[in-house]
Amino acid sequence: AMAGEGGAKHILCTGGAGYIGSHTVVHLLKAGYRVSILDNLSNASLKVKERLKQITGEDVPLFTTDTIDTDALLKLFKEQKFDGVIHYAALKAVGESVAMPLEYYTNNVSGTLTLLKVMREAGCKVLVFSSSATVYAPKETPLTEQDALGPSNPYGWTKFMIEQILQDLYKSDPSWKISILRYFNPVGAHPSGRIGESPSQPNNLLPYIQQVAVGRRPQLSVFGNDYNTPDGTGVRDYLHVEDLAEGHIAALTKLFQGDPCCITHNLGTGKGVSVLEMVDSFEKASGVKIPYKIEARRAGDLATVVADPSKANKELNWTAKRTIQEACANAWKWQSTNPYGYEDAPPQK
Numbered sequence: 001a002m003a004g005e006g007g008a009k010h011i012l013c014t015g016g017a018g019y020i021g022s023h024t025v026v027h028l029l030k031a032g033y034r035v036s037i038l039d040n041l042s043n044a045s046l047k048v049k050e051r052l053k054q055i056t057g058e059d060v061p062l063f064t065t066d067t068i069d070t071d072a073l074l075k076l077f078k079e080q081k082f083d084g085v086i087h088y089a090a091l092k093a094v095g096e097s098v099a100m101p102l103e104y105y106t107n108n109v110s111g112t113l114t115l116l117k118v119m120r121e122a123g124c125k126v127l128v129f130s131s132s133a134t135v136y137a138p139k140e141t142p143l144t145e146q147d148a149l150g151p152s153n154p155y156g157w158t159k160f161m162i163e164q165i166l167q168d169l170y171k172s173d174p175s176w177k178i179s180i181l182r183y184f185n186p187v188g189a190h191p192s193g194r195i196g197e198s199p200s201q202p203n204n205l206l207p208y209i210q211q212v213a214v215g216r217r218p219q220l221s222v223f224g225n226d227y228n229t230p231d232g233t234g235v236r237d238y239l240h241v242e243d244l245a246e247g248h249i250a251a252l253t254k255l256f257q258g259d260p261c262c263i264t265h266n267l268g269t270g271k272g273v274s275v276l277e278m279v280d281s282f283e284k285a286s287g288v289k290i291p292y293k294i295e296a297r298r299a300g301d302l303a304t305v306v307a308d309p310s311k312a313n314k315e316l317n318w319t320a321k322r323t324i325q326e327a328c329a330n331a332w333k334w335q336s337t338n339p340y341g342y343e344d345a346p347p348q349k
């Protein structure tokens, strides 16, 4: 347990009712932290609270204040006395960010600025920030943290700008402890099948495959099979969401035990998996055939995006250990027992 002066350290997870946030909450509790969630539920369900109770036995406080609301946020920080914050809350649909850049810059960048000012006012200067591989400039070989940055969509730019804000904040006040985690492609679900990814309109590969498997979508569109990859389809670094959650615990431990810092790490497996390999793996895990059709490439997609995770392996003493097969089996258990995610029935047309 992370017993500090007054018992377990209290962590606020913004966006903690979401896919990655909820899985990290489970592991934070397991690691002995006290946890509260801040989530405006714009892309998450209140049901997650009861599901977390089923898994952990804990009643995790859920505050629905918005990170835009400075006064409400300051009141919360004064009352709750957080020892640290993990900041997941963000809009994250790449295509949507191209269509609605102002909403993405407001929610993601202004929301983070408000949060940081409130944290400073409340004297809470330990932060883990959920960033993304999407900040990198296109590169076909494994990406290291030293590689060139160059987002290609407003969503990616919001993550890039927040990373810059955090670096400047630390330079201005080196009493901050900041960990920037660049996620590659999170997949899978908690083995209980009680929490998982629940997008109404899936953009990412595995949630789409999951919805085909439960009959909510007729078939998978494979966006291009003429890439310069072994089977011609896109290759990505798919990371089990539980490994990702454990990466956050590793980062927090380093912050609480170490000196003030602003550090950046890739969270990935270092292994590339193609679209067709993922389809094959899911079919084996679920026993369900996934019909697919080869379509045109999706604008902005690269052939290969894979992490070099060696810096995190060494400095955070963290290595992804779950397999793609496990991720597919966990994802299938989640989707097959919750065909409409956290909704009870098909969303009303």
Ligand code: WQD
Residues within 6 Å of the ligand: 092, 094, 131, 132, 133, 134, 183, 184, 185, 186, 203, 204, 205, 206, 208, 220, 221, 222, 223, 224, 233, 234, 235, 236, 275, 298, 301, 305
């Ligand atoms: C993976 C592969 C597609 C859907 C995105 C964001 C990134 C991050 C993770 C937030 C690609 C192919 C996909 C489908 C397909 N999100 N595909 N049919 O694009 O690597 O990364 O999600 O931080 O910011 O960019 O993930 O799951 O969309 O695509 O063929 O229906 O699957 O072409 O090769 P991506 P993805």
